Amino acid sequence: MFIVEGVKSVEEFLRSDYSVHHIYHTAQAAAKLPKIPQNIKSVEIDESALKRISALKTPQGVLAVVGIPRYEPLTPAMLQQGFHLVLDDIQDPGNLGTIIRTADWFGLERVICSVGSVDAYNPKTVQASMGSLARIQVYYTDLAELVAHSPVPVFGAVLDGSSIYHTDFGQHGLVVLGNEGNGIGPAVLPHITRHVTIPRAGHAESLNVAVSAALFCSELARKKDGT
């Protein structure tokens, strides 16, 4: 189970395929709540009790306890449907949440993480995803295994590849992004078939990984857009 906080996010999870087990809310938040199905237990608690169970500095008056989903295993057919972001040991929960939100904006269906990546159901990730976790499937899998047998091209975000602006991404593929400090790890790197770089015009050493992920999503969207 994991917790989801805030009216908007709780609403998104109620509307999703996730199973919401309990909702806890303050009297003050009751009026802002969406309609809660009868099979979900909803409990009014006082603010100090909510503060104790909340993971936020400023609790938002409502908190849902939601079941962690179990997805069917990834199949080659699934990987052949468009593009997937693949995250190799991403560590920052805010970055993962932002990537999930961005994937949702650009219409991706899944994000695939290495087993060493931060937990998608971490309260900070849930918060940063702004409800998008309710729609994006997050898989955890052995990435070396995945990329070694990928039925689609494996693009990797690296510092010395060819320009993202001149890359033909085709119809489907995996887009691998590496750890915040170390980039793509040695178990995955040899299986990258297309090394892609976001050209640098200035002096920063690297880009934030959620920013890089977004720039890849945008390039994929732009190419679909025929521009």
Add this chain to the structure above:
Amino acid sequence: MFIVEGVKSVEEFLRSDYSVHHIYHTAQAAAKLPKIPQNIKSVEIDESALKRISALKTPQGVLAVVGIPRYEPLTPAMLQQGFHLVLDDIQDPGNLGTIIRTADWFGLERVICSVGSVDAYNPKTVQASMGSLARIQVYYTDLAELVAHSPVPVFGAVLDGSSIYHTDFGQHGLVVLGNEGNGIGPAVLPHITRHVTIPRAGHAESLNVAVSAALFCSELARKKDGT
């Protein structure tokens, strides 16, 4: 004054035009330090003392006290040099730091913030900028005044504008991004001359502001790149 932490960031500030006043470091970090000019006071302290003055959960062994710079006022001539990111009441220090880092990657020179925006010298902003704050000038100014008298086109990131992929940005301009929750405020919005949208293919309600800023920077870079 503000504090900068970590070997890499301290190094960037030593190399910059900023005036570094003091450096505090642990005995353990001494070997990793860059060469410190003689006019800068460098003090070895124990780990518990560093922990008390550090703003980080895990202090990185070195901390510099740096003077907040005073820039010459923005002039029309400065605004006519390429593009500027303009932030209307951005609140999250991590977002501002990430935007500064991204601006540095894409070769911008300045980021302009409304006076109600989060402080660029906040430890979390400094940290998220990953040293790029040493190179990017951050201005705080009355944005309504700035955009009302802008000598260059004023682009604004909004949800109902024309596609960013089909926008001709020309040679220079301001690119305005709004507050995390409320977007561009009512004092600034009427002065936006070009409403621009990152097309949405999925279901997220919005994008993270640092992600939006990056997508604008990338589009500007790509157009320079002639692609």
